Amino acid sequence: MKFTTRELTTLAVFGVLWGIVEMSLGTVLKSLNIPFSGAVLASIGLTVAMIGRLYVPRRGSTLFIGVIATILKLFSLGGIIIGPMIGILSEALIAELVLSLAGQPRRRWFVLAGSLGVIWAMAQPFVTNPLLFGRSLVSVWLNMLDQGSRYLGIDTNAAWLIVVLMAVIHLALGTVAGLFAWNIGRELQSRTGKKPTYIPTTIEHQSKQYEG
Amino acid sequence: MRAEIAVDYRRPAQASLGTYGHLAIFGWVLAMIMLTTDYVVLVAGALCLSVLALIYPNPFKRVLRLRWLIWMLLLIVPTIFFFGEHDSVFAGITYSSEGLAIGIQIAVRFIVLIIAIQNLTCAVDISSMAGLLERFGLHGLGFAIGVALNLLPALEISASQAWYTLKMRGGLRRQRWRGCQLLVITIITNALKRAEEVSLAAELRAFSPEKSRPFPIQQGSLDRASLGLMVLTVVVLILV
Numbered sequence: 001m002k003f004t005t006r007e008l009t010t011l012a013v014f015g016v017l018w019g020i021v022e023m024s025l026g027t028v029l030k031s032l033n034i035p036f037s038g039a040v041l042a043s044i045g046l047t048v049a050m051i052g053r054l055y056v057p058r059r060g061s062t063l064f065i066g067v068i069a070t071i072l073k074l075f076s077l078g079g080i081i082i083g084p085m086i087g088i089l090s091e092a093l094i095a096e097l098v099l100s101l102a103g104q105p106r107r108r109w110f111v112l113a114g115s116l117g118v119i120w121a122m123a124q125p126f127v128t129n130p131l132l133f134g135r136s137l138v139s140v141w142l143n144m145l146d147q148g149s150r151y152l153g154i155d156t157n158a159a160w161l162i163v164v165l166m167a168v169i170h171l172a173l174g175t176v177a178g179l180f181a182w183n184i185g186r187e188l189q190s191r192t193g194k195k196p197t198y199i200p201t202t203i204e205h206q207s208k209q210y211e212g
Numbered sequence: 213m214r215a216e217i218a219v220d221y222r223r224p225a226q227a228s229l230g231t232y233g234h235l236a237i238f239g240w241v242l243a244m245i246m247l248t249t250d251y252v253v254l255v256a257g258a259l260c261l262s263v264l265a266l267i268y269p270n271p272f273k274r275v276l277r278l279r280w281l282i283w284m285l286l287l288i289v290p291t292i293f294f295f296g297e298h299d300s301v302f303a304g305i306t307y308s309s310e311g312l313a314i315g316i317q318i319a320v321r322f323i324v325l326i327i328a329i330q331n332l333t334c335a336v337d338i339s340s341m342a343g344l345l346e347r348f349g350l351h352g353l354g355f356a357i358g359v360a361l362n363l364l365p366a367l368e369i370s371a372s373q374a375w376y377t378l379k380m381r382g383g384l385r386r387q388r389w390r391g392c393q394l395l396v397i398t399i400i401t402n403a404l405k406r407a408e409e410v411s412l413a414a415e416l417r418a419f420s421p422e423k424s425r426p427f428p429i430q431q432g433s434l435d436r437a438s439l440g441l442m443v444l445t446v447v448v449l450i451l452v
Contacts, residue, residue, distance in 0.1 A: 002352070002422060005414045005421060006411045009359050010411075012359035012360040012407065013359075013400070013404055016360045017367070019360070019364075020364070020367065064350070067353065071345075072364075082329060134246075134253075136291075136295065139294055184396055188397055188400055
C-alpha cells in the first residue's frame with residue numbers, strides 16, 4: 001500500500017470524517033442506548049469510507065481510511081471501548097475486500113460492500129464477546145434476542161423472525177449507505193471538477209445507443 | 213514547563229518503558245486473562261491489576277464511572293440467570309451458580325482489559341502509534357495522521373458553519389433529504405479544499421511519503437525485558 005502525497009491527504013480527510021462521526025455521534029448514540037446505534041454508525045462510517053474510495057480508487061484505500069478513524073477513536077477523550085475499534089477496522093476490511101475483489105467501482109459493489117459491512121455490526125458480538133470476555137455463544141444469542149424483542153416488539157419465542165428482521169434492517173441500512181455513497185461521491189466529483197472514476201465500457205455505450 | 217510537569221507524574225517503571233514496552237505489557241495482560249480459565253482468572257486478574265498499579269499512576273481512576281459499571285452489569289447479569297440450571301437462592305431469587313462463576317470471570321476480564329487499554333492509550337502518544345504502524349507496512353500513515361489531526365478543528369468549524377447556514381436559509385424545511393445531501397457535500401468539499409492546500413504545501417517542500425522517515429518511536433530501558441516477559445507468559449500458558 002503506497003500512496004502519493006495527494007492521495008494520503010485525501011484519505012486523511014475521509015478518515016477524519018469517519019473519526020469525527022465515531023467520536024461525537026458514536027458517544028451520544030451509545031450513551032442514550034438508541035436501538036441499532038451500531039448499524040447506524042457503521043452505515044455512516046462506511047458511506048464516508050466509500051466516498052473516499054471513489055476519490056482514491058486504489059487497493060487498500062478503504063482500509064487506510066478505517067485505520068485513521070480507528071486511531072482517532074482510540075485516542076478520543078471520551079474513553080475507549082474495544083468494540084467500536086474492532087468494529088471500525090472490521091467494517092473497513094470487509095468493504096475493502098469487496099471493493100478490491102470487484103475491481104472497477106460500480107454502484108452494485110458499493111451496495112454489496114455497504115450491506116456486508118453493516119451486517120457485521122450484528123455479527124460482531126458473536127466474535128468479540130467469546131474471544132475477549134469469555135462469554136458463551138448462547139448468552140450472546142440470548143442477549144441479541146432480548147434486544148431484538150425489545151426493539152421490534154416481538155415475543156422472544158419467535159427467535160428466527162427477530163433475527164431475520166434484524167438482519168433485514170441491517171442490510172437495508174447498508175444498502176442505503178452504498179447508494180448514498182455512490183450518489184454523493186459522483187456529485188462531489190462533478191462539483192469539485194474531478195473526473196468520475198467510473199467510465200462506461202464501449203459495450204455499455206452501444207447498448208445505451210440501442211435503447212435510445 | 214508543561215513537559216516537566218508531565219515527566220513528574222510518570223512513575224519510574226513507566227518512564228523506563230517505551231512504545232514496545234507498553235505494548236508488551238498490554239500483550240502480557242491480554243495473555244494472562246485470555247489464556248487462563250476457571251478461578252485462575254481471578255489470580256491472573258489480581259496480578260495484572262497489581263502490575264498496572266505499579267507502572268501507571270491512578271490506573272483505576274478513569275474506569276470507576278457509572279457508564280462502565282452499567283456495561284459490566286449488562287455483560288454479567290444475563291449469564292447469571294440464563295446460563296446453566298438455577299440451583300442456588302439469594303434473597304428469594306434463584307440463580308445459576310455456574311452462571312455466577314462465569315459472570316465473575318467475565319467481570320474480571322472486562323475490568324482488567326478496560327484498565328489496560330485506558331493506560332496504554334494514556335501512555336503511548338499518537339505519533340508513536342503511527343510510527344509503529346508505518347514500520348509494519350502502512351507507509352505514509354504518520355503523515356496522514358498528522359494531516360488528520362491538523363484538519364480536526366478546521367473541519368469542526370466548517371461543519372458547524374455549513375449546518376447553521378443551511379438552517380438559516382431554511383434548507384431543512386422542505387426537501388430534507390436533499391438538504392442533508394447538500395450539507396454532506398459542503399462539508400466534504402471544504403475539507404478537500406483544505407487537504408488540497410496541505411498536499412500542495414507538502415509537494416512544494418518536495419515531501420515524498422516513500423522517502424520520508426517514519427515517525428520516531430519512544431524507547432525505554434525495560435522494553436526488551438517486558439517483551440521477553442510477554443513471550444514467556446504466552447509460551448508457559450499455552451504449554452500448561
